[in-house]
Amino acid sequence: MMANGFWGRATSAMIVGALLTVAAAMPALAQSVRVTVNGTPITDMQIAARVKLFALEGNKSGTKGATEQLIDEAIQIAEAKRLGVTVSNAQVDDGLLQVSRNLKVSQDKLVGMLQQSGVNVETLKDRLRAAIAWNAVTEQAIMPQVQVSDLELDQKAAGQVAPYQGFDYILKEIIFVAPGGQGASGRTAQANRYRTSFAGCDSAVELSMGFTDAAVIDVGRRHATQLPEAIAKELANLNVGGITKPRVIETGVSMLAICQKTQAQDLTFIKGELRSQAGNQALTGQVANYLANLRKQAKIIYN
Structure with missing residues (x-):
């Protein structure tokens, strides 16, 4: 026994x-290699995991889209390594934290949302790692190639200047304090009384003393292109000594008074916006071309 x-x-x-x-x-044994990119395998489990992440995001490109994205990421990470770029786990963790902030949820909540949809957090981290690496490649190898013509910007900016944007001002702001907009209607009535009595910037502070919680702030020099469109249009129709209608803002009720006004065309701020737009468009095109060329050179084997 x-x-x-x-x-x-x-x-x-x-x-x-x-x-x-x-x-x-x-x-x-369960994983089978579906694609090899320059010797780097992409398995069916990786693809299935990415499809689940796509579903959570509302991306309907399915298996094909997931496969192509993983191919791109393999190429991007390889290029980053070639250029000496490394991505630390801390950077990936910071990226995950930023995703949760963008979604306005805690990181634990984000991980829970992924798990409920059958998505391992490592699947998202893999994509973040590739994105961080590719951003570094973009800054190091692609952005220096992007050029924007100043002459073209000048011509385009000049064509976008509206008549109301042709002025330079020295302004004062008169604020009737109403934190959080509380009591804004009453403060607006007081601001209108102030406006009726307003006789120019020299007496702005003295006039404000007859009102409770009213402040006069020196805004200084501003060109019309630096101001919101509605305010710039209103100021264009006022002379020196004029004051805008009351506007409710976060801290109360605000008016702007014109202390000086001169005709002046300043394209700096319009050009800045145009430069940003043109640069972004050019960079987007360059990045796409760079990745396309890397894909042409890559050895991609579908199994």
Whole structure:
């Protein structure tokens, strides 16, 4: 009986050991390589995980879209390595935190949302790692190639200047304090009384003393292109000594008074916006071309 018990235990141990060995081998066996990119394998499990992430995001490109994205990422990471770019785990964690902030949820909540949809957080981290690496490649290798013509910007900016944007001002702001907009209607009535009595910037502070919680702030020089369109249009129709209608702002009720007004065309701010737009468009095109060329040179094998 003792012998039988010994063999029974030994056999059980062998079976358990065999099962553990098989279980350990199962993940590797379950994964089959669908694509190889310059020797880097992309498995069906990676693709399936990315499809689940797509579904959570509302991306309907499915298996094909997931496969192509993973191919791009393999190429991007390889290019980053070639250029000496490394991405730390801390950078990836910071990226994950930023995603949760953008979604206005905690990081734990984000991870829970992923898990509920059957998405491992590592799937998102893999994509973040590739995105961070590619951003570094863009800054290092692509952005220096982007050039925007100043002559074209000057011509385009000049064509966009409206008549009301042709003035330079020295302004004062008169604020009737109403934190959070509380009591704004009453403060607007007081601001209108102030406006009726306003006789120019020199007496602006003295006039404000007759009102409770009214402040006069020196705004200084502003060109019309620096101001919101509605305010710039209103100021254009006023002379020196004029004051705008009351506007409710976060801190209360605001009016702007014109202390000086001169005809002046300043394209600086319009050019700045145009430069940003043109630069972004040019950069987007350059990035797409750069990646397309890398794909042409890559050895991509579909299994």
